[in-house]
Amino acid sequence: MTSWALTVFYRVKKGYEPGAEPFNLAQQSGSFEVTRSSDHSRNLVLTQMVTSSPVDTCFYKFTRPLLLIGDVEWRNVRTKVSVYIKKDDKLMASKKTDWKTFSDDKSHVLRFGQNNARKDAEKRKQPQTHSHGVFIASQVESGGCDVVLSDGIHFYVDLLNKQAILSMNHNMTKQLNSTSLPQDLYNKWFTILLDVMNETVVAMIDNDVIFHHHLPHCPSATGFVTFGPINFGLISFDDFVISRVQY
Numbered sequence: 483m484t485s486w487a488l489t490v491f492y493r494v495k496k497g498y499e500p501g502a503e504p505f506n507l508a509q510q511s512g513s514f515e516v517t518r519s520s521d522h523s524r525n526l527v528l529t530q531m532v533t534s535s536p537v538d539t540c541f542y543k544f545t546r547p548l549l550l551i552g553d554v555e556w557r558n559v560r561t562k563v564s565v566y567i568k569k570d571d572k573l574m575a576s577k578k579t580d581w582k583t584f585s586d587d588k589s590h591v592l593r594f595g596q597n598n599a600r601k602d603a604e605k606r607k608q609p610q611t612h613s614h615g616v617f618i619a620s621q622v623e624s625g626g627c628d629v630v631l632s633d634g635i636h637f638y639v640d641l642l643n644k645q646a647i648l649s650m651n652h653n654m655t656k657q658l659n660s661t662s663l664p665q666d667l668y669n670k671w672f673t674i675l676l677d678v679m680n681e682t683v684v685a686m687i688d689n690d691v692i693f694h695h696h697l698p699h700c701p702s703a704t705g706f707v708t709f710g711p712i713n714f715g716l717i718s719f720d721d722f723v724i725s726r727v728q729y
Contacts, residue, residue: 504528504549510629512547512710519566519718521671527566528719533611535714540627546617548710550625551724557704559620562675564721567641567711568612569668613715614642619652620678621705633702637676637685637693638712641667648685648693658683658697664690671720679727 502516503509517529530547552559615638622634630652638647638654644663650656664687677684685693707724711717 498526500526506551508550508625510548510550510625510708511544512714514547514549514719517718519720521566524671524720528722530613530711530715530717530719532714533716540630542627542630544630546710546712547714548617548629548708550622550629550706550708552706554624554706555704556706557621558679558727559707560675560677560723560725560727561618561620561707561709562673562721562723563618563709563719564671564673565616566671566718566720567614567616567668568716569641570612570614570715611716613711613713613717615640615712616674616710616717617712618674618676618707618709620676620707621702622652622708623702623705625706625708629708632705634705634708635676635678635683635697637674639663639667639674639687640712646685646687646692648683648695650697658695659693661692663687664692673721677727 497505498516500516500518504514504516507514513531514528515531516526519525519527532547535543535545617636617638619634619636622629623632633651633656636647636649636652636654638649640647641663644666645660646663647654647660648658650658667687672688673686675684675686681697681699683693683695683697684691685695709719709722
């Protein structure tokens, strides 16, 4: 069993070639590969490559790619990762994302876009290459197909809608707080951080505290760490750090 008290530092450098998959990170959905960054100071980075939702093999639909790491007994964890998202001008000119829940007799999952099937089909035809946001999560209850129904502390950064959201589950049906982003984050590297210490949550973008929240109740006192884009599209990661929170 992995010790949650150990610091995990992951940066794509030595031992990798472009096209390789990351060590120690379990891909639950999407395809994460080592690529060469246009930023020469970073050299190799980790990029999510799938740009549209694939055919699901799980009973519940995956609405976004994600990576999982850790142990079900991890607690009081600090998670930090650097992110680069390129701005798709054609996507920005289209209608903004509608955050709605889609319900049927099989599942309750987050769905991007309109519920109308014809409008969904039209939206899929639009040239969307890059993701428009990122999330990190801590104390996630489970992995595999059940991760889409898992409770846990999730920090979402939506660049398209210029919004940050704190939620107690993957599907965002248990939102704790939301706010506008303090700056435009497209086309540059930025860092997101999530601290969970007992009932206290701190979420940051670079040096700005976005949320400092006291949980009314903790959905899960322990669990995995997950991160990824908020929708299928290209997005790059670097400098992934997990450590124990100590105040």
